[in-house]
Amino acid sequence: MLTEERYQLICDQLAADGRVLAGELASRFGVSEDTVRRDLRELAKAGQLRRVYGGAVASAPFAAATLSQRSRHAVEEKTRLAKAAVGLLSAGQSLFIDGGTTNEAIARAIPRDVQLTVATNSLGVASALTALPLVELIVLGGRYVPDLGTCVGADTLAAVAQLGADLFFLGSCGLDVARGVTAFDSAEAEVKRAMARNSAGIVIAVTNDKLATAAPYRVAGAEAIRHLVVEKTAPSATLADFQSQGAQVHFA
Amino acid sequence: MLTEERYQLICDQLAADGRVLAGELASRFGVSEDTVRRDLRELAKAGQLRRVYGGAVASAPFAAATLSQRSRHAVEEKTRLAKAAVGLLSAGQSLFIDGGTTNEAIARAIPRDVQLTVATNSLGVASALTALPLVELIVLGGRYVPDLGTCVGADTLAAVAQLGADLFFLGSCGLDVARGVTAFDSAEAEVKRAMARNSAGIVIAVTNDKLATAAPYRVAGAEAIRHLVVEKTAPSATLADFQSQGAQVHFA
DNA sequence: CTGTTTCTTGCATGAACAGGCAAAACATGC
């Protein structure tokens, strides 16, 4: 096995899973962990990945401490949600994908063989989508907000205004039947509203801790939600409320 | 077995498998490994493949090379260039940074403690910049081109038109005194031209292999280059030509 | 704080490599 081949395979797995483990790679390639670590060091020097204790992760599309903390949180749950959310897609659709770690997980979960047009203001989502050859990617530019990992502002709004989508994967900061979908930041909420306006349907995937919470800025009412992807352990009373508002509930 | 026949068979296998092993070819052709290595050396000189320890891999330097392969190429040189290029920065400046692996290296080399405003259409550059807390990042969105790693198109042009910068780090595909700076893609060249128009000075950092080469689409004349960052081993005759056009040469 | 895992560094070893040399194969001219 050539060194270059290992490099390529590591990059492939990184694109697919978002992370690699040193020990796992060593046994898969039949080389010592030292060699794998050397490979990872080399790839990190080339900027292809970021080394972490135990292996490496896809080159940080975001760096804010807040974001990387959040992304460590509830990884399994988000991956499960992502797999379920991807089931809502069909070939040829056009999507808006919002920011947030759950939406990044969804982007990574999209299979390689489905053709889509995706517009996103999240660098993390965009990075994940670059691994997919059949996805036509439109980056919604603007002022980048490190805490959110997304672009916001007038430029972003203008870019959104020119597009329309079948589905909008809305990253929700708070979700409550009475208050609807809410966000922590004014400019962020404005972009989300614009995306919602130009989409035929809204999809929200949330972990349990987001259910029945609310943030200051309102994005959309609960009745605007077409698909709600939740964990199996989500409280059924809350779900019933959303269903009565017309949302279709999917369990991860 | 004729030498040319071996060349052909090597290229065939390369097209099929993406890689060849020196020892394997030697036994298949019934010649010594030295002969195979000579063959590989010749084919590499002709640009048909890229030699690696143990054999060779498909090269396709411009057409099919993936971004990740390009970024693994000449890592040391690019890092050195990047360090030198960063020396041109001063606090408070605003920049355009173009795509390309050299510019990604430059973005990674920017120290954490310098305050800048940076606009880029490259996802790789943007990712690197998110690690810098003092950098105000503006993402220039648009249609994403996987081969380039950048956004291009009308949206990108519109975003560039609204901005101005002190320096423009131009990723150059080809650099020749007579032809100036040239690019391989029409839309890409258009974005570069727009950035150049709105910048006070152009900086180009190139490895030796880009010097004295040209691509189809013209971006700017040699006289537009303010700073040229090159390796110590760059041919001095070529550099003198650029200097006579007003470029300031910096050695990495 | 303590033990464990992971990581870096230096080193040794064998494989792969470049360059020089000479023999063999081939072509060319007389």
Added chain:
DNA sequence: GCATGTTTTGCCTGTTCATGCAAGAAACAG
């Protein structure tokens, strides 16, 4: 046929490179 020059090839030389191992440092978990 013979001499000459060129090309190709294999072998030999020292060098470089990739890898695994060991020891110490650092990061993590309890």
